Amino acid sequence: MDFKLSNILVLQTVAQFRKAVACLFFASLLAYTPALFSQSTTNSASSNTFTNTATWSSPSNVTGTATILDGQTVTIPANINQVYSNKIIFSGTGKLALAGTTSKWVPATNRNGNPPYESFSFATNWSASSSWGNVAFGTNLYIPWIDSGTSWSAGSALNYTDYLQYDLKSPRWIQGIISQGRADWPQWVSSAKVQVSTDNVNWATASEGLTLNSDQHTKVYANLPNVMFGRYVRVTPMAVYGHPSMRLGILLRDDVMKSCNEIKTNFPNATSGVYVIDPDGAGATPGTSCYCDMETDGGGWTLVLNYLHAGHTNPALVVKTNALPLLGSTSLGTDESASSTNWGNVSNAYLRTFTFSELRFYGKTTAHTRVIHFKTSHTNTMNYFKNGTGSMTGISTAGNYTTLAGHSAYLPNSAGNYFSDQGNVAMTEFPFWLNSTYHWGIRGQAYRWEVDDFVNTNGYSTHHQIWIR
DSSP states (O other): OOOOBSSOOOOOOHHHHHHHHHTTTTTSOSOOOOOOOOOOSOOOTTOEEOOTTOEEEOTTOOSOEEEEOTTOEEEEOTTOOOOOOSEEEEOTTOEEEEOTTOOOOEEOOGGGSSOOEEOOOOGGGEEESOOGGGOOTTSTTBOOBTTOSSOEEOSSSOOSOOOEEEEEEEEEEEEEEEEEOOTTSSOEEEEEEEEEESSSSSOEEEEEEEEOOSSSSOOEEEEEEEEEEEEEEEEEEEEEESSSEEEEEEEEOTTSOOSHHHHHHHOTTOOSEEEEEOTTTTSSSOOEEEEEEOSGGGSOEEEEEEEEEOTTOOOOOOEESSOOOOOOOOOTTOOOTTOTTTSEEEOHHHHHTSOOSOEEEEEEETTOSOOEEEEEOOHHHHHHHHHSOSOOTTTTSTTSOEEOTTOOOSTTTTOOBOOOOOGGGTTTSOSSEETTTEEEEEEETTTEEEEEEOOOSSOSOEEEEEEEO
16 A cells, blocks of 8 residues: 655665765765655564654754655664654554664754744845845845845846855754745745855755745745755755745754764865764754864874963862863963863863764963873873763873874873872873972963973963873
8 A cells, every 4th residue: 555755764874874975075065855655554573663643853863854644654774773854753552663773863843843043133144146136134124034034136137156155164964944934014035045065165965956935925945955064055056936035044053063083084184174963863962162282193182171271370160060161272371261262171071972982182381381282092191081980090001192283291201290180180180190390280280380390480481281082
């Protein structure tokens, strides 16, 4: 018995998904086409079924929407390891059958509703090929953000080349766009070409004709055929009512990548900068902005501690429980203690939500020219920072650390002393040192800022960083 779906359910293995997105921009600059798998009304004898009337989503619901009609069953082939879809709506007695080792889906969360979107009113976020009457941004008929009083209106009638463009300021996962027509006149865009770019030079076409508005005011949430990775989104009207006029926002899908290393793996040419990651994927921990070092030692490093301290100051430390510090300045003498964005270190509990196998230490000071720069997979150290109990004992043993470019310090090789059981200040309260000689201390004992020295003061400017990968 044949059945119909309102939209095709797209199923992908994790490997296929990663292979596809890896070439999305940096290799071919073309949107990938996911594999399609046949749907069957035959229920597997060993399947697990879900109650009808419920809405379900996969752990990483990436693309596609389908409605299973009354009385119909879709069976997922046994060789599919994970299912990616935004939303499945069960109608009447419809059900989904999972065969073999296929991963079960989890109950829908608020991510099944309208995803978050960005539509700032700052001039730096917007550009356009033209505007009606050549008006400047922020004046009538170039007010393009969602719920504004008018809209952006193209400089001429529909010509299939005029566009409105939004800059997210950093590469993000883009699920689609949200659009409205012109607020003060019956004009709107009913179909548009959508393109995405990481550099504002090379463009990947996400859709040649995305269906948008049929009136002035309704917010239309339009998913792209595939989630895209990029910074710039360009929307070119292809069909309009009255005149090319629209208000625009970008639908974000920020729970796809869990770490900078995962981004680097999937996008080898990704550059250092601010990204958004979700450390536990579909878990309870929300996504967060992070700073990724995509260059040092192969890249893929996520910043988890950053203290750029000015000499002769002694500011309090900040323990972050649901956010990461971002890299600001790297110039010694700069005081970043007032920055809620750049200053701080993660808590033990928050660090445990991340998956990593390496730590990287970096430190410099105006007290001398030596630099600490090494990485480690030392089990004691990783467990100490995750749990706040134990210590870094053993870090100085040969084979437990690897020095990196620029390293000239005595630590960690000379380390012979270790504070222990310091909880959320495990990274800062003298985790490794040599008595009265060389220390790693970040406001240690409430006043000492030290990098490979024993100055016993806060009088020198210092910069401490810890990264994970």
